[in-house]
Amino acid sequence: MRFCPHCHSQLLTDVKRCSNCDKEILSSPPQMVAIHPLPSKLYAEMVKEVLEKRGIPCVIKTDPLSSAFGSDGTSAVGTQATIYVPEDRQEESEEILHQMLDHI
Numbered sequence: 001m002r003f004c005p006h007c008h009s010q011l012l013t014d015v016k017r018c019s020n021c022d023k024e025i026l027s028s029p030p031q032m033v034a035i036h037p038l039p040s041k042l043y044a045e046m047v048k049e050v051l052e053k054r055g056i057p058c059v060i061k062t063d064p065l066s067s068a069f070g071s072d073g074t075s076a077v078g079t080q081a082t083i084y085v086p087e088d089r090q091e092e093s094e095e096i097l098h099q100m101l102d103h104i
């Protein structure tokens with residue numbers, strides 16, 4: 001999976017221009033892979049901060065857990081957050097994440 005470096009929208013393979021922000025994709029963005037999903041965006045933001053301190057660029061994607069069950073519009077069900085990191089930093093990121101989860 002690839003993301004626009006400008007707006008972090010998901011990109012289709014080999015597009016020259018982002019379909020969301022219409023900015024040109026100059027170089028091929030790195031292949032992004034998902035690491036361990038997190039139970040909330042809050043956790044994801046915490047992990048993102050730590051990863052970025054280590055120089056690992058990352059993107060958070062959230063998916064409503066209730067979408068298939070006809071949510072009544074409240075956010076009580078919450079969302080699942082998945083963090084994407086460049087493929088070549090995946091192992092390092094997983095390790096950092098696991099260390100963090102031990103302390104939560």
Ligand SMILES: [Zn+2]
Pocket residue numbers: 004005006007008009018019020021022023
């Ligand atoms: Zn974009």
